[in-house]
Amino acid sequence: MPSPTDIRPPFTAETAALKVQAAEDAWNSRDPARVAQAYTEDSQWRNRDEFFSGREAIVAFLTRKWERELDYRLAKTLWAFTGDRIAVRFEYESRDANGQWWRSYGNEMWRFREDGLMSERWASINDVPISADERRVR
Numbered sequence: 001m002p003s004p005t006d007i008r009p010p011f012t013a014e015t016a017a018l019k020v021q022a023a024e025d026a027w028n029s030r031d032p033a034r035v036a037q038a039y040t041e042d043s044q045w046r047n048r049d050e051f052f053s054g055r056e057a058i059v060a061f062l063t064r065k066w067e068r069e070l071d072y073r074l075a076k077t078l079w080a081f082t083g084d085r086i087a088v089r090f091e092y093e094s095r096d097a098n099g100q101w102w103r104s105y106g107n108e109m110w111r112f113r114e115d116g117l118m119s120e121r122w123a124s125i126n127d128v129p130i131s132a133d134e135r136r137v138r
Helices: 014-029 030-038 056-067
Strands: 039-047 048-054 068-084 084-096 100-112 118-130
Touching: 014 030, 014 068, 014 084, 030 056, 039 056, 048 056, 056 068
Parallel strands: 039 118
Antiparallel strands: 039 048, 068 084, 084 100, 100 118
């Protein structure tokens, strides 16, 4: 599997699918520093109701995220692509410190620079409480 930065726009169906899989693999590592390397130094983010930019902010955000979203597991699906943009739908599951499981799902819009780094990530996310036996992302 190529690294995320080896996959560069303009995207084809094959390279867009590879880019989505590389992102899924990186996020499932739950390693904020690893994930942040796929983004530009000044990458712009919207995640739920948070807006921020830059790799340091991404690492800080992901560190907080995975401290509270325990046993996190993510699945991403390519929705659409064109030129330097990819749209994905996703769902992930995690449990909180009280043991409550959650399924979070939504859409992301991504924009890339010619070097393959993501310069924009806009995510809309919804959460639903689930029981452990309802989990489907493993």
